[in-house]
Amino acid sequence: MTTTERIWHPQYVWVTAGAVAMIFLAATQALAVTTVMPVVSADLDGAALYAVAFAGTLATSVIGMVAVGAWCDRTDPVLPLASAVGLFVVGLLIAGAAGDMTTLVVGRLVQGLGTGGQTVALYVVVARVYPTALHGRVFAAFSAAWVVPSIVGPVLAGAVADYLHWRWVFLGVAVLTAIAFIVVFLRLRGLPLRTSEPSDAPVLRRLSWAIVVAVGALGLSLAGEAGAWSLPVIALSLAAIGWGARPLLPTSTLRARRGLPSVILMRGLIAGALFGAEIYVxxxxxxxxxxxxxxAGLGLTTAALLWALGADLQGRFGDRLGNTRITLLGTVQLLAATLAAAATAAFALHPAVLIVGWALAGGGMGLMYPRLTVLTLAYSTPQNQGFNSSALSISDSIGASASIAAMGLVFVMLQATVASFVAVFLLAAALALLALVPGLRLGHAHQAPAR
Incomplete structure (x- = not known):
């Protein structure tokens, strides 16, 4: 390996360091919020908006992904990244200063716009700054950036909420994210990152569909508050999500066509299974x-440890294992974790069963997540890197937000009883099983990129 074939070579070191730091902080914040939200909800008397605080962020992130993906396909990713980071920080500040649950949800909605755009912009930065041979190593570093916050983040966030105040979970990350972005910005500013063949695909139409999807996801999460209108709201929301998602994803994604469409669809299904259930652990x-x-943060820490191990194994042996084996190993672990969680709730098993069992979910996701990201870039060209990267993240967010909203609705309808927890985890298990359909049709990314 030559010296320039390392992501920490002086040519790349500041971009790598800043980007990894931004992923690290986003992971810290996401895991921290999952841990402390029960405390936040109790403090702000916001139980009815508990699921919305999660689903809303994911829903608006779809808008950010589409806008930034299209922007990056027309120019270099620096200004789109700056705009996304700005929204992310502003959303954190609003949430950290919130005096009621409604204001906190507003902050989370703004934060979602930035989160989605930031992810897509960083993927495009990887595609345009690093040679193809280093893409796998960069995404392995991104996965590793989840390790420390995943191990200590949930427990640390719980300690911050218990001994300081939950507001620092939002405010502290806002300041540190701004610093990390400055490091990346100073290095990227002088690099030739503009694509030689900018896309001329229409943007406003895609943005309109992204808004439809976001509204549908929010409507689904709020359907429980609609009283007698709940069923019509649910039906309209699901129709909006399904119809609005189609133009934002590669052709035939919802039909699990072999290749990139199945890569994108699988990402959404496993995201829905894990993140929909994880907030209830x-x-x-x-x-x-x-x-x-x-x-309570221990329940997430165990999963984080195996996520790190799974990502490392995928990085080392992914090509040798192949996509089919990775799919089977990953989905079986995710299924086992959700069933263990359901059994714990149903039969009042020792909490160690939940904590240890949930670790399997992390192991499965560690195998599958980075693999799907690498496959997406392998199926892409410079003209559609933004589109495909945003499609991957959009599928992520749609899967997670729709799942969180649906599970939150079921949870509220069953009046937050033991049966509520059982139902949520069984829904996640069903999604893990369904992920096998596209997971066995991923292809090998050597054919022409799909769009």
């Missing part, structure tokens, strides 16, 4: 087992 530990916020 600390909730179950706090409500049914009396854990503090600090100790």
């Amino acid at each position: 600390p909730y179950l530990l706090i409500e049914e087992y009396g854990f503090s916020s600090t100790w």
Whole structure:
């Protein structure tokens, strides 16, 4: 390996360091919010908006992904990245200063616009700054950036909420993210990152569909508050999500066509299974087992450890294992974790069953997540890197937001009982099984890129 074939070579070191730091902070914030949201909800008397605080961020992130993806396909990714980071920081500040749950949700909506755009812009930065041979290593570094916050983040966030205040979970990350972006910006500013053949695909139409998807996801998460109109709201919301998503994804994604469409679809299904259920892991530990916020974070830490291990194994042996084996190994672990969680809730098993069992979910995702990202870039050209990167992230967000909204609706309808937890985890298990359909049709990314 030559010296320039390292992501920490002086030519790339500041971009790598800043980008990894931004991923690290986004991971810290996401995991921290999952841990402390039960405390936030109780403090702001916002139980009815608990799921919306998660689903809303993911829903608006779709808008950010589409806008930034189209922007990057027309120019270099620096200004789009700057705009996304600005929205992310502003959203964190609003949430950190919120005096009621409604204001906090507004902050989370603004934060979502930035989160989605930031992810897409960083993917395009990887595609245009690093040679293809280093893409796998960069995404392995991004996965590794989840390791420390995943290990200590949930427990640390719980400690911050218990001994300081939950507001620092938002405010602290806002300041550190701004610093990390400055590091990246100063290095990218002078690089020739503009594509030689900018896309001329229409943007306003795609943005309109992204707004339709976001409204549908928000409508689904709020359907429980609609009273007698709940069923019509649910039906209209699901129709909006399904119809609006089609133009934002590669052709035939919802039909699981072999290649890139199946890569994109699988990402959404496994995101829905994991993130939809994950927010109820600390909730179950706090409500049914009396854990503090600090100790409830252990339920997420175990998953993070195996996520890191799975990502490392995928980085080392992914090509040798192949896409089919990775799919089977990953989905089986995710299925086992969700069923263990359902059994814990249903039969009041020892909480260790939930904590240890949930670790399998992390192991499966560690194998599958980075693999799907690398495949997406392998199927892409410079003209559609923004589109395909945004499609991957959009599928992520649609899967997670729709799943969180649907599970939140079920949870509220069952009145937050033990049956509610069981139902949520069984829904996640069903999504993990469904992910096998596109997972066995990923292809090998050596054919012409799909659009």
